[in-house]
Amino acid sequence: MPIIETRGLVKRYGRTVTALNGLDLTLEPGIIGLVGANGAGKSTFIKILLGLLDATEGTASVLGYDIAKDGPVLRQFVGYMPEHDCLPGDVSATEFVAHMAQINGLPRSAARERTAETLRHVGLFEERYREIRGYSTGMKQRVKLAQALVHDPRILFLDEPTNGLDPAGRDEMLDLVRRTGTEFGISIVMASHLLGEIERVCEHLVVIDGGNLKRSGPIGEFTASTGTLAVEIDGDAGALERSLEAAGLTAAREGRLVLVALDGDQAYDLIRDACDDLGIGLVRIERRRQNLEDIFREQTPAEEAAHAAG
Numbered sequence: 001m002p003i004i005e006t007r008g009l010v011k012r013y014g015r016t017v018t019a020l021n022g023l024d025l026t027l028e029p030g031i032i033g034l035v036g037a038n039g040a041g042k043s044t045f046i047k048i049l050l051g052l053l054d055a056t057e058g059t060a061s062v063l064g065y066d067i068a069k070d071g072p073v074l075r076q077f078v079g080y081m082p083e084h085d086c087l088p089g090d091v092s093a094t095e096f097v098a099h100m101a102q103i104n105g106l107p108r109s110a111a112r113e114r115t116a117e118t119l120r121h122v123g124l125f126e127e128r129y130r131e132i133r134g135y136s137t138g139m140k141q142r143v144k145l146a147q148a149l150v151h152d153p154r155i156l157f158l159d160e161p162t163n164g165l166d167p168a169g170r171d172e173m174l175d176l177v178r179r180t181g182t183e184f185g186i187s188i189v190m191a192s193h194l195l196g197e198i199e200r201v202c203e204h205l206v207v208i209d210g211g212n213l214k215r216s217g218p219i220g221e222f223t224a225s226t227g228t229l230a231v232e233i234d235g236d237a238g239a240l241e242r243s244l245e246a247a248g249l250t251a252a253r254e255g256r257l258v259l260v261a262l263d264g265d266q267a268y269d270l271i272r273d274a275c276d277d278l279g280i281g282l283v284r285i286e287r288r289r290q291n292l293e294d295i296f297r298e299q300t301p302a303e304e305a306a307h308a309a310g
Contacts, residue, residue, distance in 0.1 A: 001064060002026045003155055003187050004049065008058035011044050011211075019044040021211040022058070027189075031181040033202030033219070034191040041211040042191040043083065046157050049189075050080055063154055076105055079148035079186075083159040087140055089133030093124055096132065097146045104151035111150070118150045122176060138169035142176070149180065156180070158190045162197060174201050228288040229260040231271055235280030243274040259288070 009023040019041045034042050047053040049062050051071040060067045065074040088096060094115055101111035119128045122142040127135070132143060141161065148156055161177060162170040178201045181188045192198055198205060198219075205222055207214040215222070233240060237253045244251040247270045250261040260267060268285065275282040 003029050004060070004062055004189070006058065006060040009045075009048065009055055009060055010057035011041075011048060011053065012056045018211050020048070020055075020208075023208075023213050025206065025213060025216060027204065027206070027216075029187045030203045031178070031188045031201060032190070032204045032206060033198035034189055034206050034208065035195060035198050036193065036208040036214075038193055040193075040208045042193075042208055043159055045208065046080075046159055046189065046191060050078065050157065051075070076151070077154040079151070079153035079156040081144045081148040081156070081158045081161055083163055083191075085140060087132050087143055090131060092129045092131055093119060093135075093143050093146065094128045096143065097150050100147040101150040106151055114150050114152070115146075118146045121149070121180075122146045123172075137164045138166075138172070141165060141169075141173060145173075145176065145180075149184075149186075152184075153186060155187045155189070158188060160192055161190060162192070162194070170197070177201055227262045229262050229267060229271070229285055230288045231258045231260055231285050232256055232283040233258065233275065233280050234283055235275075235278065239278050240271075240274055240280055243278060244270060247274065262287070 004027040006023045006025045009020055011020040012018050036042050048055050049060060049067060051067055062074055063077055097118060098111045098115040101114055102108060106114060119125050122145050124139060124142050162173050165173060174197055177190060180186060202219055205219050206216045237258050240258050241251045241253050244260060249263060249267060249270060252259050271285060
């Protein structure tokens, strides 16, 4: 069963701002990356699915529950880690997370037990009795993740979970997110504007741009091998480029690399022979893979038509 389904989902603010523009989407369980530039509509989409915002038009369901009709029932199965700092500073992580567990329906004794287990999972067990005001940004992010996890949800929404973290803290948070999804079997929707984070953690990718669904599919479809060979050499890249073009290949320089359009298996032989003839050291040849950044350089047919008309 899909964990999320939307049909014609629209969100407008006033008469001029359209945050979501007719999203039709079906998502299966797993770790899902929701990517787009700041202001693309990611946070709006998540808040509608959580029932924090009302859609202007269209319908949506999460875990089979209609978000407009079944919100109170749905919320017991959902965890949410918001983007911005929202933690009380004058209580400990244990007090806060246990309180959130009780709000989500756990009895007091079960809430305390689950809180200890969850804080251990996120790496805060030793610091659990300190007031949150004394926590670093990374520790606060872990508290936010813990309160989203403590009631054992079936789906977890993470809005920019690495916000404000340094590179080391970002790596630790991404590892924690990946382990949460794989070890606990919880479906995760992670919103981020950083494509590298999505590629490291997620299995499926949803791209929103300007409130429109640009693409949706398994990560492997976005990072599949392209029809280009990247040839790294130790020598004159310009000379190799000219030699390959004279042999009938399409080639272009990119620093120490020469990018060659793959035109049958003969391309490998022609590259090897050209390097040998020119006395150029051949370091490596590899099939170039598409990068997630390439998605935002691509235009859909509708965008191409609009660009041509403009």
